[in-house]
Structure formats: structure tokens, C-alpha cells
Amino acid sequence: MSNPSENLKYELALSLVPKIGPAVFRSILAHAGSAKGFLDITKGKASKISRISSSIIEIRKQFEDNLPKADQIISQCIKKDIGIISFSSDDYPLRLKNIDDFPLIMFKKGKCDLNPTRSVGIVGTRTCTEYGKSVTRKIIEDLAPYKPTIISGLAYGIDIEAHRAALQLDLPTIAFMGSSVDKIYPSAHASIAKEMCHSGGLASEYLPGSTMHPSNFPQRNRLIAGLSDAIVVVEAAIKGGALITAEIAYGYNKEVFAVPGNLQSPHSEGCNKLISKMKASIYTGVSDIEEALSWSKEDPQTSKFTxxxxxxxxxxxxxxxxxxxxxxxxxxxxxxxxxxxxxxxxxxxxxxxxxxxxxxxxxxxxxxxxx
The missing domain is CATH 1.10.10.10 (Winged helix-like DNA-binding domain superfamily/Winged helix DNA-binding domain)
Incomplete structure (x- = not known):
């Protein structure tokens, strides 16, 4: 196989080709042996790669044309202290490798171990109540003896409360960004994001310096769901990002929990809906997560996600x-x-x-x- 730095450059260049999605990307690697090998294999062999047989010449040309841009991106990331994770690298998150819509390339800031021993995603509405904040802190306080990594999205409301509580309890916490990792959004959370990088950090599939689009945020929710062993929805309206994350996690066969709430509160409508449709279990305490994931308070390294x-x-x-x-x-x-x-x-x-x-x-x- 190619050396890691070569894999990174060629996989990054391949990921920049517009017609290359996860299924085609994986198929190219399987047929060609590596991203670089895709430029070398015969047209006959390349034609067997699903979904690209009619566009092989065009895709290969775009791929080759992207190599200088890949070099520029790598150089830019080195200057900004941004890590790049290619699909074939050892630190690519194993939990994401087998989801259908895995990210081809990822970028990270900070320590940001994307293969944590244990992980819990905490999500909820941006316009949370004081009760929601209190419940979030209590959940993470109760989780602390199990030493999980706390996953969320750095947004206002429940997300940022989860990151704050994790930092206060010395738990690593990772934010999946709807922006690139060099553009903190919202900017009001820049200082917390910086603090998170000491033991956790920021992760994104978006190129450094890229324009942020509203569609990025529901898209990134699949990564929060995918990297988490369990998702806890604290407060959620009947529509919104937290419900999207929970629905995705349910589709990934993850353990999903929702904190039940006041039937008259719009902040609890989403949680109550998840429970009523049996897409989430009622969260009553940390023992629910412990039982569902067969966790114990022993050193989690003995049950490393391998x-x-x-x-x-x-x-x-x-x-x-x-x-x-x-x-x-x-x-x-x-x-x-x-x-x-x-x-x-x-x-x-x-x-x-x-x-x-x-x-x-x-x-x-x-x-x-x-x-």
C-alpha cells in the first residue's frame, strides 16, 4: 500500500471531484488498491467500478487536476495547525467507517481522538430552559465516573451546556462543526472551543476557509450520531436539529434516549414525540445508559472500542x-x-x-x- 502522506494527498484530491460520493469512493479504493492507483489502472478495470463507467476519463482528469489543490490544502492546514484525516488513515473514526454516508476526508483541531473508548452525544434545542441546562449538567455529572467523551455541536443551548459541563468535569469533549474548524460558529463560543482543544477538540468535514451554508448543520448531525455510542436528547421542539440527530442515530441502531418533559412545554414536544413513537427510550438516569451499553465504572480502557x-x-x-x-x-x-x-x-x-x-x-x- 502507499505511504500515509501519499494516501492523504491522493484521497484528498479524489474527494474534491464533484461526482465522487462515499459509495463510489469506497469502490474506487477497492478496485484500484488506493486513490493513486485509480490513475494507473486500465480503463477496462476502471469501467467495472460502479456508477462511473461513463465518466471515467472526465473523473480521472478532474482527479489529476486536483492534486496541486490538495497540496495547497495540506500546506494551509499545517500552517493553521489543522489535522487532516483520510479514509485509509489509522486515526479515521471506526464508528463512521461503515455508515453509508461516511465523510471522505475529515479535519480536526486539538487532541480530538475520534476513536474514543466511550462516547455519548448530548443534543437539544438552542432555546433551552434553565431546567434543560440543569438536566444536561446532571447527566454529564452522572456520566463522569464512566469517563466517556462527550459529543455535541457547539451550538447555543443544550450543546454548549454539554461542552461546558464536560470541561468542568475534566471529560474530553468533541464538537462536530457545521462550519470549517478554522471558522468557529457561533463566534461567541470561540473561547470554549479553544479550551476544548486541550483534551478534545473540533472536527468537521468542511474544507478550511470554506463558505458556511445552512444545510451544513443538519448534514453534520449524522457525524454526532455516528460517533456516539448513545444519544441523549435533553430538550427539543417538534422540529429541529436535535430531532434530526436522534432520527439518524435511531437509523444507525444507536441507543437513543430522550428526557421526558412537561406536555404543555414546546421545549419537550420533540422528546415526548420520540418516546411515543418508540424511537427513543425514556431517560430516567445514568443507569439507563449503563445497562444499554453494558458499561461499568471500571477503567474504560479495559473495554476499549477496538x-x-x-x-x-x-x-x-x-x-x-x-x-x-x-x-x-x-x-x-x-x-x-x-x-x-x-x-x-x-x-x-x-x-x-x-x-x-x-x-x-x-x-x-x-x-x-x-x-
Whole structure:
């Protein structure tokens, strides 16, 4: 495989091609071996990549034309102390790798470990009540012994209250931005964002310096949902970002909780609706999260979110490959074909995909072992 810095440049350039979405991006890596390899493979092989067969020449040209821009973005990020995470890098968030709409490239400020041991997303309305603020602080205070990373969106209301409470309790907290990480929005939260970077930080899929659009905010909510082991909605109106996040998390099969509220309060309509439609469990206390996620107050490092824990999100045939390698140790491709009953062509494609995700390693002689 290519070296990490080369992967970063080429994956960044590929991500800038307008027609390249998550499914096509993953398919290109699987067929070509790497983003760089996409420029080298034959047109015949490239034509087998789903959804781009009629646009191969155009896409390759755009990709190659984007390489100087990728260099400029990398240089700009170095100057601004912004980290770039490519899909094939070791620090790409495992929790996001297998969602259909994963971000192709991510940017971060601060420590910002996007593979935290435990994580809880706290979301709610921007126009929260004092009760909502108090409940948010209580939830995070009760969560503190479990040492999770607190995930939210840096917005007014419940979001910023969650970040503040996490900082006060020395818990790492990460904000997924609807803006680029070098443009703090809202600007009133710049000092808190700076403080967050000491143990957590900011993350975004938007290029540094890019224009902020209103559609960015509902789009980023899928990342809050995806990176969180559980989502807690504290207060939410009948429509809004918090409900979008909860709906997405429900679709991702995450644990979703909602704090029930006064039937006459517009700030609780969203939470009560989630509960009534059985898209969220009633949050009554931290024991609800502890039971749902099988957490204990022991050192969470003993239950680290590992690559093996990500296996359960993979297709069954991919899980079969990993389990065979775990049981048998290193095997060559012919042995794996016999064990899995997959033909060589199909197996090779799956092995490449698993290698890009860091779950297996290719060895000399077409042998494979766990990563």
C-alpha cells in the first residue's frame, strides 16, 4: 500500500471531484488498491467500478487536476495547525467507517481522538430552559465516573451546556462543526472551543476557509450520531436539529434516549414525540445508559472500542474472513478462498477493502493476517 502522506494527498484530491460520493469512493479504493492507483489502472478495470463507467476519463482528469489543490490544502492546514484525516488513515473514526454516508476526508483541531473508548452525544434545542441546562449538567455529572467523551455541536443551548459541563468535569469533549474548524460558529463560543482543544477538540468535514451554508448543520448531525455510542436528547421542539440527530442515530441502531418533559412545554414536544413513537427510550438516569451499553465504572480502557468491536457492523462475508484469520492466523489467498468458499476475484476485492480499513495486513506471497 502507499505511504500515509501519499494516501492523504491522493484521497484528498479524489474527494474534491464533484461526482465522487462515499459509495463510489469506497469502490474506487477497492478496485484500484488506493486513490493513486485509480490513475494507473486500465480503463477496462476502471469501467467495472460502479456508477462511473461513463465518466471515467472526465473523473480521472478532474482527479489529476486536483492534486496541486490538495497540496495547497495540506500546506494551509499545517500552517493553521489543522489535522487532516483520510479514509485509509489509522486515526479515521471506526464508528463512521461503515455508515453509508461516511465523510471522505475529515479535519480536526486539538487532541480530538475520534476513536474514543466511550462516547455519548448530548443534543437539544438552542432555546433551552434553565431546567434543560440543569438536566444536561446532571447527566454529564452522572456520566463522569464512566469517563466517556462527550459529543455535541457547539451550538447555543443544550450543546454548549454539554461542552461546558464536560470541561468542568475534566471529560474530553468533541464538537462536530457545521462550519470549517478554522471558522468557529457561533463566534461567541470561540473561547470554549479553544479550551476544548486541550483534551478534545473540533472536527468537521468542511474544507478550511470554506463558505458556511445552512444545510451544513443538519448534514453534520449524522457525524454526532455516528460517533456516539448513545444519544441523549435533553430538550427539543417538534422540529429541529436535535430531532434530526436522534432520527439518524435511531437509523444507525444507536441507543437513543430522550428526557421526558412537561406536555404543555414546546421545549419537550420533540422528546415526548420520540418516546411515543418508540424511537427513543425514556431517560430516567445514568443507569439507563449503563445497562444499554453494558458499561461499568471500571477503567474504560479495559473495554476499549477496538477494531474487533467494529466487526459487527461489517457484512457477514467480511466478518467470516476476519474470524477465520483470527482462528487460523496468516493464510494465503488460496487457503482463504477454500475456507470462505468465495471465488478469488470476489475475495481479492473484499481483502483490499478490509486492508484499507486497517483490519487486515497483506504479507509477502499474497498472505494475509489481522491488522
Amino acid at each position: 477494531k474487533e468491536k467494529a466487526w459487527s457492523q461489517l457484512p457477514k462475508e467480511d466478518q467470516l474472513i476476519l474470524n477465520i484469520l483470527k482462528e487460523k492466523g496468516e493464510l494465503d489467498i488460496d487457503q482463504l478462498s477454500l475456507q470462505t468458499e468465495l471465488n478469488i476475484s470476489e475475495l481479492a476485492s473484499k481483502l483490499l477493502s478490509l486492508e484499507f480499513e486497517g483490519l487486515i495486513r497483506a504479507k509477502p506471497g499474497k498472505r494475509y493476517g489481522l491488522g
